[in-house]
Amino acid sequence: MRVANTYPDRHVCVIGLGYVGLTLAVALAEVGFQVHGVELNPKTVEVIQSGRAPFKETGLDLRLAAQVSAGNLTASLDWPAPGTSNVYIVTVGTPLGAGEKITNLTSIRHVAERLSENLRPNNLILLRSTVRVGVSRDIVKAALDTSGLPYDLAFCPERTLEGKALHELRTLPQIIGGLTPASTMRASQFFNFLTPTTIRVRDLETAEMIKLINNTQRDLMFAFANEVAEMCDAIGVSALEVIEAGNMGYPRASMPIPGPVGGPCLEKDPYILAEGVTARGGEVRMPLLGREVNEALPSRTAKIVFDELLERGPSEKIQKGVIMGVAFKGRPETSDLRGTLAIPLIKELKTVFPDVKLVAYDPSVPDSDVESLGVEVSSSASEAFEGASFVIYQNNNVIFQSLDLSALSQSLAPGAIIYDMWNQYDSEMLHLRDDTVYFGLGTRILASISGTAGLADTKS
Template sequence: MKVPFNSKDREVCIIGLGYVGLTLAVVMAEAGFKVTGVERNNHINDLVNSGKAHFLEIGLDARLEQQVKNGNLKSVISIDEVESASVYIITVGTPLVNNSKTTNLEAIKLVSEGVAKRLKADDIVILRSTVKIGVSRNVVKPLLDEAGVEYKLAFCPERTLEGKALAELVSLPQVVGGLDDASTMRASDIFGFLTPTIIRVTTLETAEIIKLINNTQRDLMFAFANEIAGYCDVVGISAREVINSANIGYPRSSLALPGPVGGPCLEKDPYILSEGIKALKGNPALALLGRTVNEELPKVTIENIQLLLDKKVTSQEKLKFTIAGLAFKGRPETSDLRGTLAIPIIDEIKRILPNVEIFGYDPACSNEEISSLGITPCGNLEDVFKDSSVLLFQNNNPAFEKLNLNSLSRLMRQNGIIYDLWSQFDGTSLELSNGVRYGGHGLMYLYNK
């Protein structure tokens, strides 16, 4: 169902056109809303107005271009340039302060102040950024109150999977929590034009915590998988075989497979949850345990590789260490480098293995993006293998599963190592050349065969 042309909420302002804001803007424009995005980054602003996204999401460019051409979506630099809106949706980032792992709310505050200067009676403000519990009521509302008008306020968390946001925005249930019943119903009506299922909750805080506990639960689930991989490595068995076999036909087992855990959500949401609970004198006993395990993976990985190098690879002036897959995840495919474990892995390589030259490749990332990590881009998949002493698969991009390791291993250095953090190949059936060996996280036993 399309938004009626005469709807009082047809004109929408979305502040922040990152991964969350831009996909939402496109889907809302397709639903009939007249969308103006506010994006202070000039480059992103220009790209959006030319119908191009600044990140990879399959199908996004074509759909964005269509809505820009139709006049349903445009981007401006400042909220002062927004001609008219009755709906303000805040989607700016809430990064962590590195040393304290606390939430930086400066962008939220600045945007709230800017919205307050434009608020008219009966406008609605919807907060979609991930925040610690209480921010909507205790930080955003006081700033909006400076407008001196009656308005509606709701929190509607974004819970889409990056790479599938366009599909999930119109299929996932939307959680809505308002300052009052009128705010909840108003926000529900707006999102009802996007998705068939609206879950109305009783408070702003209820809506705020739902996103945080969803992602913290996932972080813990993946952390346990990574710990299982460690168990299997010391026992000398396959973690993939253990986990898959434990899940088959057993309804009370839903173990995940191990691998790197990062990205713009899972790397920070447990900290945001913990910060909010501690501020209320609560005890988030489990929330950060998963982070402890998952953040140890880069160190464990490079220490394992160091041991393997010491045993097999002869000394050379400079070893080539290649990382395949640099984005924080490979499936669904994304170019997003925020929170990727490739960054701490690179730091650990430099710390533990200083006598290496680091190269990188990702089918979804440009050479400029790869160079921004302080490593040398590989031009193609053949260059990934050529002269490498170590090849580390950091994500599971679909392009990798098609590789013929038996053939490509001929390009690697004698006694080279392929270390796979995703167990993407059947290591028991590989016939590699040049003394190259395959194994990795949860598959360390293969190196002893």
């Protein structure tokens, strides 16, 4: 359904053109909204004005260029004149404060104040940034009320996956919790131009809570899989086999495989949930425990790799280590380093292997960004593997699947190990050089089995 020129909420201002704001702005422009984006970062504004995407996201470059050149999407550092837009959508970041587990709400507060100055009667305000329960009412509503004008307000969380955002904006159900039933209905009508399903919930707080619970559940699911990995290593069985066989054809099990959990949302949303609950006198246990398990992965990884290498030879021989994939995830591929476990992993490796040269290869991340993590950049997997004593796969970039690990293993240092935090290769299909081993998170059992023949024996 396209937006008619007479639709009263056709003129939209999106505040904050990051991953969430820009993809939403493009999706809205595509269905006929006239969208203006306000963004603090001059470089981002300049890139968008020239019709390019400032970050990697499937389909974004071409679709952004089309909307910018058609004049449906504009961007600026300054706010538009009051009255130019009927709808304001807030998509600024809500990171945790540096070294803290508490949300930094500076941007939200700033935008709420500006909104109250820019407000015209009956504007619609949609808050989309992830916030602790209560922020829509206590900060945004409180600021808007100072204008003395009537307005509509709703919290409409963003739930898309990076790499699939443009697709999911048109397909995922949109949760809507309004300040009043009228706000909810108006916001619902607005989002129906994008997606066929809108789910209207009782109030602002319910919608805020849904977003946080969705993400915390995901984080906890992965945390349990990661703890299963640790338990399976202790017992001496493969977590992959335990999880996959347990899931197979059994409708009451759907456990994910273990792996690093990072990114701009899961690393913080359980803390944002806890912040809101404890502020209201509630208690939070499992979400914090889940974070603890997932955040322990880098130090556990460095320790496993160190212990395994020591069992295989003296540590002075270890001169080079490799990290494959530094983005927070590999599929869908992204260049996003926010919340990536590569950062704490590199820190842990530098502690455990202070004299070892650390090299990283990520086909989706610009070299300068890789370098900013304090490692050397490799331009190819073969260059990275050359002479390395250990290789750690931190993500599962789609390109890694097509690498010939058997051939690459030939150039590794003697007694090297390949540790895969995603268990993305079928160990039975690998023909590594005899003195090298491949194993991963929850599959340490493979390290004690050298060669494909040995593996086949144990499986039979």
